[in-house]
Amino acid sequence: MKKLSLLLILFSALFSAQSSRMIYQYTFRPDSTKVDSLKTEWMYLDIQKDGSKYYSKNTFESDSIINESIKKQMAAGMKNISVSRQNKGGEINYEVEKTYQEYKTYLTSRIGNDSYKVLEDRKIDWKITPEKKKIGEFNAQKATVNFAGRNWTAWFTNEVPVLDGPYKFSGLPGLIVEVYDDSGSHKMELKGIKKLVAQKAEELNTQGKDIPFVKKKPLEVNRQQYIKQLKQYQNDPVQGMREIMNQPNSKIKVNINGQEFTDPKEVLRALEQNAREEMKKNNNWIELKP
Template identity: 45%
Template sequence: MKSKILFFMLLGVLASAQVNRFFYEYKFIPDSNNKQEVKTEMMLLDIDKNGSSYYSRDKFVADSIGKAELEKQLKAGGGNISVNRRERPGQVSYKVTKQYPDFKTYLFKNVSTDKYKIKEDQKPEWKILPEKQKIGTYQTQKAVTSFGGREWTAWFTTDLPFQDGPYVFYGLPGLIVKLEDATGSHIMTMIGNKTIGAQADETEMQLPDNVRVLGIGGKELEVTKDQFRKVWKAYVNDPAKNMREMMMKSGDGTKVSFKVRTGDGKEISDPNQVFREIEKNTKEALKKDNNPIEPDLVN
């Protein structure tokens, strides 16, 4: 009898350790002046008993490979450390986590070499409408909300008992199957799901004091939305500021160097030229990335 009780207890533990993974096809238009260019990213929404995490599949894979390569070089010792960008590192760099049962929500974003954990202070206020439609294999119902400077329409299903959804959205009587803003610039559609084993907690890589890699290592700085807006404004005005500061702090004997390639493939390493190139490239990229998912956060 004891063995049977132990067996059933073990099954209960295994079931509670599972993660419900939902796959969302995210179609978005980065440049409002070029609406013909629609980009697509596969996003993952992992839900377990403690909360959820929403992130890019491609970025997760690229980051995992990059960390493994960096750890290998650090263990080997030696002088130079080389970090190569993957061919497809993911187009969506942010991540969103929600903690149950109160749905405490955080948006994780990188700005230059810094990492920020932005606390969401607004709960989506939904208006549930009578319209229904079938999306994939699910019967869904319509709901609308205003959030982050956009008008959103969600289609949720009570067939999936999770009051969650993609990005920072939650609070409906079922999982959000499809989410679309009024301009059609951002559309997230659930295209599949599966149950997987519990994910190991992601441990932050500890880098030596003299090593700093964009997007790897270091702690996230928790900020409010207002604080992040000030950070973003400063970055837009001076994209190379962080790297100049890193160069200035290298007076302890640690050599800090930067290299970039120009549009014609020429490699430059002179600090002043590098900073000018970074500033030019960043400002050009921002002009073509003017249609963010949450305009109120960066305007």
């Protein structure tokens, strides 16, 4: 009891500033045909006064490295920008933002060379059960829901003053400390909480250049428009890159897994082959019905 009281005091201190980071371990099976294809990614759920943001630690760091490299090349006056696309970055390229005052949820996801911000128009209708158990230091209660084609089980605690959770999951009377689907393909577990140091987001000024693999300002679309873009990408994964390379004086050097390509035809061929291999290996999306 004494230990729990100390934890509650600590959490109260953490949340008094309205800025905290929940650290989740996300375990997922990208290939539904391979039982042993489980991967793990560290995810952040940053809690602010007006809302939250859920994103991949590795992807964020990888994007920052790419941006720094491009800034240095542009500052040096280089006409041809070299972008290295390595597999050291994160597997998860989407972010989820929630607004607490408007109670809205947005998915920001990359499709090819473009980024889209999608308002979630489906309600997550939880069914809270009386079942309870201890998860780590927390007393948690069970809730279930069918969302986007999967049956989900969540365990939430009211011992942390946050009504939120990883990905799009929220709306329970407490913080979600664990959530998983019934196929065992996707599982998010709370592993830590720490105070969040506010950082000002810095936008990359590409000076009008359309540079591949650089995080762009997302286009706001509805869910039906987003689904249409997904299908177009599946049919032609290099359409966006083809448009970039057809621009006047466009010269692109791309590094894919350590191999460099400069010839336009070779770039497109390599990118398409890589994209189709990735789609084949990543067929077990978190949303079976986007």
